[in-house]
Amino acid sequence: MDLFGSYALLLAFALAIYAIVGGIAAIITRRPLLIKSARNAGFAVCALIWLGFGSLVYLFFTDNFAMSYVAEHSNRNLGNLYKFSALWSGQQGSLLFWSFLLSIYVFSALFSYRGKHPELMPYVGVVLASVQLFFLTLNNFVASPFAVLALPGAGGVLHLASQADGHGLNPLLQYPEMVIHPPVLYSGYTGFTIPFAFAMAALIGRYPGEKWIHLTRKWTMIAWCFQSAGILLGAHWAYAVLGWGGYWAWDPVENASLMPWLTGTAFLHSVMMQEKRGMMRVWNVWLVFTTFLLVIFGTFLTRSGVVSSVHAFAQSSIGTWFVGFLIVIISACLIAFLKNRDYLRSDNQLDSMISRESSFLFNNLILLVACVAVLSGTLFPVLSEAIRGTKISVGPPFFNRVNIPIAMFLLFLTGVGPLLAWRKTSMESLRRNFGWPLLAGVVAAIVAVAFGLREFYVTLCLMLSAFVTFTVFSEFYRGARVISARAGSNLFSSAAQLAMRNTRRYGGYVIHFGMVLVFIGISGTAFNQDKQMDMAPGSVMGIGPYTLHLQNFDSDQQANYSSERATIDVDKGGKSVMMLYPQRRFYPSNEESGTMVAISSTLKEDLYVVYAGRSPDSNLPVIHAYLNPLVKWIWLGGLVVVLGTILALLPNRQAVMVMSPSTERSPVLGGDGRQPARASISARSQLPKD
C-alpha cells in the first residue's frame, strides 16, 4: 500500500502525456475515436490522481511513519480531523492536494461537455491535461509525498526505516478552520484553470462567437466564490489563531491570493460587455490569461521562498519549476494571441460616456490598478535587493495608504454601475436613479459626523456604503413593486420572485451588498483599541466599556497537547456579562506553543483576549485585550457574497403565461344563469417549479 499512490501518480503522468499527444492528434486528424480516446485518458488521469490522493489519506490514517511525509506532519495522538488536514500542511502533500482538486474540476468539465462542442472540447482537453501534467511532474519527480524513510547502513547502503511516532502537525494548523480554509482557497486557485483552458481553446481553435464565454461563466463564478470564501476564511483563521488582533497583514502569501481574485472580479464584470455587446474580446481573453498566470505566480511566491512570509512553505528549489511553467504559459498565451488576434477583432462602439459599458471600463481599471499596487508592493523588496543590494520592507502602512483610496473608488463604482443603462443613460434616468441613493449617502455621512466621526476615509466609506446599499435595495424594491402589483403578492415574496427570474443580475446585487458589509467591517479597524497588562489572579484591566477580572489559571492535559487557561470574568456597566477562557497550548510532539484566542463577537464589536505569555520582568501572565469594532460584519459580508454567488449560479426561472379559469363575471350568462366555465389567459404569471 505504501507505494500504491506513487504508482497511481506515475500512471497518471503517463496518461496525461497521452491525453495531450492523443488530443493534438485528434484535433489534427478529426477522427472521432481518437477524440474519445484522448477524453477518456483525461478521465483516467483524474481517477488515478484520486487513487493517489486516497492512498495518502490512508497512510495518514494508519499512522504509517515509514513514509517521510506522514512522519513529518502527523503523530499518533493527532485527532482524525487534523490527520486529514495534515495532508496539505507540507509542500508535497499540498501539491498533491492541488492536483486532486484540479482533477475534480477537469473531470467535471470533461464530463459535463462530453459529446458537446466537438470543435472546442478537444482543445480544452489538451490545455487541461497540460496543466495537470505540470503538477503531476512535481508530484512524481520533484516533491513526491510518497518518499519513504531510509537510514544509511553499512557501506553507505540505505535501508528502509520507520519511526515510532511522527513529529506532529504545526500547532497553528491545529484549528478547525485550517481544515476548511486551504481546500476552499485551493478550490478557488485551481478553478481558474477551467476558464483559462476554455479561453485558450477558443483562441487556438478560433471557436466562433461568444459561446466560450457563456460556457466558462459559471466555472469562473464557482472559482471566484471559492477564492472569496477562501480569502475570508484565511483572514478569520489569522484573526482567531495568530493572536495579533488583526485579520489581514498584507503578507506576500495573503497578497498572492488577493491578486487573482482582483483580476477574476474584473473579468466577471467585463465579460458582460462581451456577452451583451460583443465588446472587449481581446481584453477578456487577456484577463483570463492574467488571472491564471497570477494563480501560478502566487503559488510560486508561496512555495519558492522568494519572499519571506510566515505562511510560506520552506524555501526550496521548486520555485525554478514554477518559473519555467510561468514562462511556458506566457509564451503559449502570446503565441496563441499573436497567431489568432484577428479572431478577437470586435466592432467596439460606445454610444455614450454615461453608460454601463464605461462604468465597467472604470471598474476594470480600478481593479487592475489595485492588482498592480499589491503586486508591486509585494515584489518591491525583491526588486530593491536586486538593484540596490539592500532589502527593504513593504508592510501594512504602505498597502493601506495605497489601497484605501482605490477601494473607495471601487465602492463608488459598485453603486454607480448598476444604475447606468447599457448604451446610454439619460439625464432624467440619472436624476431618477441617483437622487435617493445619493441623499442616503449624504445623510449617512452627516449622521456619522454628528456622532463625532472625524476619520475621512471611514466617513467616506460609510457614505458610499449607504449609497451602494440604497442602490441595491432600490433595484429590488422597484422590480418587486411591479410584480407585487401584478401578482398581488407581498413585497418580500415578489422580491424573491424577481431574484429568481434574473438570478445573475440580482445575485450580483446581493454580492455587492455583501461587499458593502465587508467594507463596513474593515472600516471599523480605525477604532481598534488594545491594552496589555501583566496580570496576577484577582487583578483587573479595563478596555472600552468592559472590565476584565482575571479569576484564575488552570491547566489541562489532552492527548496531543497540554494547555494553560486563564479564566476571565468580563463586566460591563458593573454587571458580569460573560466568561472568557484564552489559552496557551504546548504540543510535545514538535515542542511548539500556540494560542487559542477567546473572542466575544457581536455586531458592534469583538472583545478579543489573548493569553500572550509571561512578562520577563514580573513573570506574570500577560493578557492582551483588543476591542475591535464591526469585525463580525466582515464574516457576515463574506457569507452574503457566497449566497449571492450561489443565487447568480442558479438558472433563471422564466415567467410563463398560464391558462386558468377566469374569475371575472362574464357579460353573457349561460342558460341556467350561472357563470359559464371558460378558460382565459390570466395576466398572472407563474414560476415553474424546476
Place this chain on the structure above:
Amino acid sequence: MSKRRRLALIFSAFVGLASAMLPLHVDAQKTERGKVIGTKLMCMCGCGQILRECNHINCPSSAPMIKEVDQHVASGEADDLIIQDFIQEYGEKVLSAPPSTGFNSIAWYIPGVAFALGLGIVLTIIRMWRQRDVHRLASASAAPIPPATLDSEVKNVQLERARQQADQETED
C-alpha cells in the same frame, strides 16, 4: 499548613511549571508614542509583521525592540531620531513602509503611474469607440432605405431582432 497557604503553594508551583512549559516572553509597549513608533517599524524576526503587532510565538526580536523603543521614548528623543537609530541598527528594512525618497520612492509612484496610465488608456478607448459610433450613425443616416425594409415581413424580422437585442442588453 493553612488552606490559603496550600493554595498559594500550588499556584506558585503551577506558575513555575507553566513558565517552563511556555517559554514565551512578551513585553508590552509602554506609551502611546511608543505604540505609534511601533507601527512604523517591522519586527526583525522575519515574521513580516509590524513591530507593534508581532506576537510571534517565541519571537526573539519583538520584545527587545519594543523595550528599545520605550527606552528612547522615555529619554525624550524625537520620533524621527528614534527611527533613525533603528535604521542604523537594522538597516532600511526595519521601516514598515519604504521611504518616499530616492530609489524607494518608486514603490509609491507605481500605483499612481499605473492609475494615470490606465485612465489615459480608458479615456482614449472611450473616445475611439465614441467616434466609431458617430461614424456608424452618420453612415446609417446617409444610406438610402432599401425597398425591402418596407416589406412588412422583413420589418417584423428586424423588429424581433431588435427586441431580442434589447432583451439581451437590458437583462443585467
